[in-house]
Amino acid sequence: xxxxxxxxxxxxxxxxxxxxxxxxxxxxxxxxxxxxxxxxxxxxxxxxxxxxxxxxxxxxxxxxxxxxxxxxxxxxxxxxxxxxxxxxxx
Amino acid sequence: xxxxxxxxxxxxxxxxxxxxxxxxxxxxxxxxxxxxxxxxxxxxxxxxxxxxxxxxxxxxxxxxxxxxxxxxxxxxxxxxxxxxxxxxxxxxxxxxxxxxxxxxxxxxxxxxxxxxxxxxxxxxxxxxxxxxxxxxxxxxxxxxxxxxxxxxxxxxxxxxxxxxxxxxxxxxxxxxxxxxxxxxxxxxxxxxxxxxxxxxxxxxxxxxxxxxxxxxxxxxxxxxxxxxxxxxxxxxxxxxxxxxxxxxxxxxxxxxxxxxxxxxxxxxxxxxxxxxxxxxxxxxxxxxxxxxxxxxxxxxxxxxxxxxxxxxxxxxxxxxxxxxxxxxxxxxxxxxxxxxxxxxxxxxxxxxxxxxxxxxxxxxxxxxxxxxxxxxxxxxxxxxxxxxxxxxxxxxxxxxxxxxxxxxxxxxxxxxxxxxxxxxxxxxxxxxxxxxxxxxxxxxxxxxxxxxxxxxxxxxxxxxxxxxxxxxxxxxxxxxxxxxxxxxxxxxxxxxxxxxxxxxxxxxxxxxxxxxxxxxxxxxxxxxxxxxxxxxxxxxxxxxxxxxxxxxxxxxxxxxxxxxxxxxxxx
Numbered sequence: 177x178x179x180x181x182x183x184x185x186x187x188x189x190x191x192x193x194x195x196x197x198x199x200x201x202x203x204x205x206x207x208x209x210x211x212x213x214x215x216x217x218x219x220x221x222x223x224x225x226x227x228x229x230x231x232x233x234x235x236x237x238x239x240x241x242x243x244x245x246x247x248x249x250x251x252x253x254x255x256x257x258x259x260x261x262x263x264x265x266x
Numbered sequence: 267x268x269x270x271x272x273x274x275x276x277x278x279x280x281x282x283x284x285x286x287x288x289x290x291x292x293x294x295x296x297x298x299x300x301x302x303x304x305x306x307x308x309x310x311x312x313x314x315x316x317x318x319x320x321x322x323x324x325x326x327x328x329x330x331x332x333x334x335x336x337x338x339x340x341x342x343x344x345x346x347x348x349x350x351x352x353x354x355x356x357x358x359x360x361x362x363x364x365x366x367x368x369x370x371x372x373x374x375x376x377x378x379x380x381x382x383x384x385x386x387x388x389x390x391x392x393x394x395x396x397x398x399x400x401x402x403x404x405x406x407x408x409x410x411x412x413x414x415x416x417x418x419x420x421x422x423x424x425x426x427x428x429x430x431x432x433x434x435x436x437x438x439x440x441x442x443x444x445x446x447x448x449x450x451x452x453x454x455x456x457x458x459x460x461x462x463x464x465x466x467x468x469x470x471x472x473x474x475x476x477x478x479x480x481x482x483x484x485x486x487x488x489x490x491x492x493x494x495x496x497x498x499x500x501x502x503x504x505x506x507x508x509x510x511x512x513x514x515x516x517x518x519x520x521x522x523x524x525x526x527x528x529x530x531x532x533x534x535x536x537x538x539x540x541x542x543x544x545x546x547x548x549x550x551x552x553x554x555x556x557x558x559x560x561x562x563x564x565x566x567x568x569x570x571x572x573x574x575x576x577x578x579x580x581x582x583x584x585x586x587x588x589x590x591x592x593x594x595x596x597x598x599x600x601x602x603x604x605x606x607x608x609x610x611x612x613x614x615x616x617x618x619x620x621x622x623x624x625x626x627x628x629x630x631x632x633x634x635x636x637x638x639x640x641x642x643x644x645x646x647x648x649x650x651x652x653x654x655x656x657x658x659x660x661x662x663x664x665x666x667x668x669x670x671x672x673x674x675x676x677x678x679x680x681x682x683x684x685x686x687x688x689x690x691x692x693x694x695x696x697x698x699x700x701x702x703x704x705x706x707x708x709x710x711x712x713x714x715x716x717x718x719x720x721x722x723x724x725x726x727x728x729x730x731x732x733x734x735x736x737x738x739x740x741x742x743x744x745x746x747x748x749x750x751x752x753x754x755x756x757x758x759x760x761x762x763x764x765x766x767x768x769x770x771x772x773x774x775x776x777x778x779x780x781x782x783x784x785x786x787x788x789x790x791x792x793x794x795x796x797x798x799x800x801x802x803x804x805x806x807x808x809x810x811x812x813x814x815x816x817x818x819x820x821x822x823x824x825x826x827x828x829x830x831x832x833x834x835x836x837x
Contacts, residue, residue, distance in 0.1 A: 187574050192343075192390075199346060224352040225343075226397070229390060230381060 177244040178252050181214070186262030189234035192225075194263040198255065199225040207245025209255075214240055222255075268500065271473060271492040274449065276456055278488040279465030280508045281443025282501070283420035285494070287479045288432040292372065292402065295409045301366040311357060311367040314407035318400075319348045325434065336461035337434050340396075340454050344431065347400045353378055357404070368408045375401020392453055399429040422483050426475045430454035438462060443485040445492060447474030467492060518796030522553035526799045532807040534781050536799055537593070537789040539767055543584035549792035553799070556592030558715065558789020559654070559767035560585050562638065563600055571609050575637035575644075582645035595652040595715065595767075595789070596642050597694065599634065600624045610634075619723070624657035629666050639674040646686030654692050654715055659699040664710045667691065694767070696720035701749035708760030714753050715789070718768025722746050740823035741770040747779075747818065747826070754783045765789060774801035775830040782807070782814035801834070 184190060190198075202209045202222040209222035213231050215238065220227030222241075233239055239259070243251035301307050322345035329338035347353055356378060360370035375397050382394040421440060423432055426447030433444060433455050444459050449469035459466045465487030477483070477494060484493040484504045493500060527533040537558035538549040542565075546557060565573045565581055586594045602623025606612050610631075615621040628635040642653050655667050671691060678685045695701050696717030704714060722741050723730060730739040740746075750766075757764035765787030770776045772794035778801060780788065788798065813833050817826045 187571070187577055188569070192393075196343070196346065199350070221351045224350045225346050226350050226378060226382075227352040229393075230352075230385075232385075 177242065178248045179240060179242045180252050180256060181238055181240050182256055182259040184233050184235055184237045184239060184259060187235055189237065190228055190231060190239075192229065194258070195225050195228040197258065197263060198222055198228055201254065201258075202251075205243075205245070205247050205251050207243040207248045207251050209244075209251055210242040212240040212242065214238060268496045269494040271470060271477075271494070273445065273467040273470040273474075273490045273492065275466075275486065275488045275490040276446075276468045277444075277460050277464060277466040279443075279463065280504060280511060281420075281422055281465040281485040281487065282504060282508060283422040283442030283483065283485075285424050285445075285477050285479060285481050285483050286421040287475065287477070288423045288425045288428055291475075292368075292405060292409065292411075295411060296368055296372070296405075299366070299368050299409055301368070304362065304365055307361050307365060307367040307370075308358065310408055311361050311371065311404075314367070314371075314404045315348060315354055315357070317407050318404050319345060322348060322403075329434070334462065337458045340430055340458060341434055344396060344400050344403075347397060348404065353397065353400070368405050371401050371405045371408065375404075392450075395427070395453060396430065399431050402429065403431060422485055424474055424477050426472060428455045430458055433458045433464070443467070443487065445470060445474055445477070445485060447471050514797075518800070519551070521796045521799055521803075522551065524553075524799065524803065526555075526802050528781070528802060528805055528807045528810065530806045530808065532781070534777075534785070534802060535592075535765075535787040536795050537595075537765070537787055538792040538795065539789050540585065540792075543581050543588065545792070546585050546588035550588075552792040552795045554792055554795055556589045556650075556787075557585060557594045558765055558771075558787055560594065560596045561600065562596055562598060566599060566601070566607055572634055572637070575641045578638055578641035579644050582641055582651075583648055586645045586648040586651050589649055591649055593650045593652060593690075593787075594645075595654050595692070595713075595765075596645075597654045597656055598625065598628055598638055598642075600656040601627065619720075619729075625655045625663055625667070626657065628655075629663065629670070632670065635670060636674055636677070639671055640678055640683075640685070643671075643674060643678060643685040643689055644683060646689040647684055650688075650690075651686065652690040652692055652713060654694055654713075656694045656717070657697060657720075658693040658695075658707070659697050659703075661703065661706055661710060664693060664707060668710065692762075695753050696724070696768070698725050698749060701725075701753050704753045704756035705759065708756045708762060711762065713762050714757050714764045715787075716750055716753055716764070716766040716768060716770075718746070718750075718766060718770035721749065721768065722770075725749060740827070741768075741773070741776060742817075742823040742826035742830075744818075744821060744823070744826070746823075750780070751783050751818070754780075754785050758784055763787065772798060774798045775827070775834060777801055778805055778810045778830070778834060779814045779817060782810035805834070 210219060211222050212219045218231050220231055241255050322341055326338050326341045356374040357371050360374040361367050364370050379394040379397040382390055382397060385391055420442035422443040422445060424445040428444055428446050441464055444464055444466040446468040447470050456466060465485055467485055467487060467490050481494050484496050526536045535555050537556040538554040539559040540546050540557055541561045565578055582596055601607055602618045645651060690712035692711045692713035694717040695714045718741050722739060725745050726738060726743055728735050728738045730736050754764045763786045767789040771788040772790035774797050777788055777798045817829055820826050
């Protein structure tokens with residue numbers, strides 16, 4: 177199992193489009209992927225668009241990605257990059 | 267006897283078709299449903315989810331193949347929701363609890379929708395409808411309800427709440443119109459209807475569920491009128507109108523690449539008004555030359571905070587690129603007490619139209635104005651661009667504006683960002699003060715664009731939306747015409763260009779006299795362009811001059827309009 181923290185940098189936070197991207201891409205991995213907001217304790221399965229949107233992650237929010245499975249390294253690398261580059265939005 | 271109803275016009279056009287009630291109430295199906303044991307119910311649920319996902323995916327593919335991207339995007343979101351663990355896990359839990367898959371699906375989607383409905387974001391709130399739609403879709407599979415049979419006649423889909431999937435499921439050749447009880451014009455069903463130009467009336471409230479299923483109806487998507495079971499002569503009349511509209515559309519589209527010039531070769535630029543870069547793309551089919559008004563407010567209104575320089579830059583750059591070498595005029599933030607931004611804390615005012623708004627706000631809030639100006643200057647790299655300030659009343663404001671623009675350039679210089687030094691600076695002439703001052707203002711700007719909606723309102727002291735005085739609103743009022751003529755002449759004297767971006771620009775009769783006054787550009791909503799172009803191409807410049815001379819002697823707006831219709835014929 178791997179776990180890493182990232183900070184949301186894009187202006188609009190995890191709104192519909194980036195949330196959709198996470199939900200869609202997480203289907204490509206075998207690992208069980210969970211997103212957690214340490215500050216509020218809210219959790220969501222990364223495959224759930226609705227769950228991600230209800231995390232209400234805004235710009236500056238810290239988010240923990242937990243991946244458990246054979247491709248967990250690839251998950252952390254890919255999702256970390258998505259978040260760090262602001263989902264290509266800004 | 268025919269029955270008449272009236273709602274709000276949402277998407278203009280005339281539709282004739284059979285009413286098809288689609289806001290399906292599942293209550294009686296749910297009551298008749300006999301659930302099996304728990305294992306069977308869970309099995310049914312899983313199958314129904316799988317099947318719904320499959321159907322949605324197929325729909326998305328078919329829509330993409332037809333180029334219906336707006337609709338496909340929405341259905342794709344539904345397809346993701348159907349497979350969303352948060353939603354489906356909830357359905358499984360509820361099924362275990364209730365032992366009834368159909369009830370469970372509805373209950374669980376209502377619970378999830380309630381979460382969305384409480385969010386403090388308009389976009390997410392409206393997604394509640396999508397969640398309910400998805401739930402109903404799955405429930406219908408479990409209940410064995412077939413989608414409506416599509417006969418040979420065109421349908422008018424009707425219901426208090428018409429689900430986006432209901433509109434999306436009916437192909438163009440089968441759908442005539444949409445009637446909704448709800449009043450929203452931004453819900454997904456309406457967005458889909460708009461992207462396919464399906465005439466739509468909203469706001470009929472509960473009546474929408476009570477219209478007689480299967481009856482013939484006429485719908486006017488502009489006025490909001492609905493006639494159920496029309497008399498034969500009324501029907502014939504509307505069929506005639508519909509035929510004319512279809513002929514006009516064909517004729518207008520054929521005009522797309524024809525130049526906007528008079529019979530004797532005097533040209534005028536016909537540009538379009540947009541609210542987002544996406545509008546610029548959809549405008550192309552009407553043959554616009556450039557953008558005469560980009561309302562930058564949309565960027566600010568759809569955001570929870572002041573949009574960053576980068577976000578704005580991206581939008582402006584897209585619009586400038588879409589102009590393909592023609593001018594793109596971007597209006598700086600035009601807001602006030604009547605259209606407030608929650609994050610700006612503009613106090614409520616008794617008289618917002620005479621209050622703290624537009625350039626008055628921008629000049630006092632550099633933290634808002636500076637990123638906007640920098641974003642426009644940077645977008646200018648991609649083609650001819652103009653900065654247009656709204657609500658100007660004095661030379662002083664223009665000098666201040668120029669000062670802030672110089673500062674913005676200096677900042678860009680210091681940051682090493684690429685920008686254009688040739689971005690034009692102009693003002694919207696929409697206050698009587700600005701119109702009277704144009705001979706002086708002309709020294710300091712690169713263009714004037716006349717905003718007639720406010721200019722008429724301020725000049726005549728008439729609030730056009732007030733039903734008691736709305737009839738006094740007339741852009742042919744001699745006072746308005748004289749202010750416009752003065753503005754155009756001042757522009758000529760200073761060797762700068764003049765245009766118009768208010769609603770008057772889309773009036774083909776007005777276009778003739780404006781052209782004769784010497785206006786260089788008319789900017790309007792894109793679908794109006796062909797009509798104006800057709801009028802311009804039907805006259806000579808000489809003729810237009812003679813008509814102008816005659817109308818400038820007339821003493822009231824009504825006479826001017828009558829004279830123009832007589833001289834130019836009904837178009």
